[in-house]
Amino acid sequence: MTTLAITAAPSGRTKRVLPGFGLTMGLTLTYVGIVILLPVIALMLKGAEIGPARFWEIITAPRAMAALRLTVTAAVIATIFNALYGLLMAWVLVRYRFPGRRILDAMMDIPFALPTAVAGLSLTALFSANGWYGQLLEPAGIKVVYTIWGVAIAMCFTSIPFVVRTVQPILEDLDPQLEEAARSLGATPFTIFRKVVFPQILPAFLIGTTIAFARSLGEFGAVIFIAGNLPMKTEIASLLAVIRLEEYDYNGAAAIALTLMLIALILLALSNGLQWQMNRRRGQP
DSSP: OHHHHHHHSOTTGGGOOSSOHHHHHHHHHHHIIIIIIHHHHHHHHHHHHHOHHHHHHHHTSHHHHHHHHHHHHHHHHHHHHHHHHHHHHHHHHHHOOOTTHHHHHHHTTHHHHSOHHHHHHHHHHHHSTTSTTHHHHGGGTOOOTTSHHHHHHHHHHHHHHHHHHHHHHHHHHSOHHHHHHHHHTTOOHHHHIIIIIHHHHHHHHHHHHHHHHHHHHTOOHHHHHHHOOOTTTTOOHHHHHHHHHHTTOHHHHHHHHHHHHHHHHHHHHHHHHHHHHHHHHTTOO
16 A cells, blocks of 8 residues: 555655745745845846946946956857866766766866965966966967956856856766667767767756856956956956946946846846757757
8 A cells, every 4th residue: 555655646746855835935035036136136226327328338438348348258268168178077077987087076166165366366376477387388479467368267267167067967867878879870979979969968058158158257356366457458347347336436337247247147048048949849848
């Protein structure tokens, strides 16, 4: 009787771990409202007080445009690198077994645990003219510190875990029989990856790269040390927003911060929309 009762129990009930839908949902919505929605709404309301004409004047000012251009360009460079390297790292961690794999896996979380200011100081020391990397790059005419490349490297460091940790669990859950079937039909390893594996991990891959891009847009601590913060050259948008606050220009700070937030939200919305469409075509919820 006990066995029959367990077998006949609806599968949905076995997934409920925390008791009480109302309590858990209420706590979740409270957290989302206080920690996420209220700051976002406050920033949007502050931006609405500025007015469209004044808002456009602030973000199209030469210094603001230079900061936004540098930030977006460096974030794109960092995201492209993280997309390739993050996918490769996730593949290595899932598909191969080698000594030190657990250590390498744990190292992927270092950017989450390490203060961004410490990361910025370390990268600046490494890529300076007398640093371990800089003393090899400088003679070749490659300068990293106080350039856009330094900004991109700092963004890469802080956002790489988002791609790895998003793709890694999807790779682990893939059914190996699909690849075995393709291999039995004569498909090459590259064809198997392109036709079988990559379409399965593409939604998670898009989400990871989009989050990494959004994280790069808002990076501050790791960038300000290696960028040099030269106006019109290596000044990032988030630093310019802080400078506007120190100058008591609250409208200017709000306009720049709102611009960064809108760019990130639009990209996240597009990424989630693409993921929904791909899942819908495959018949997944």
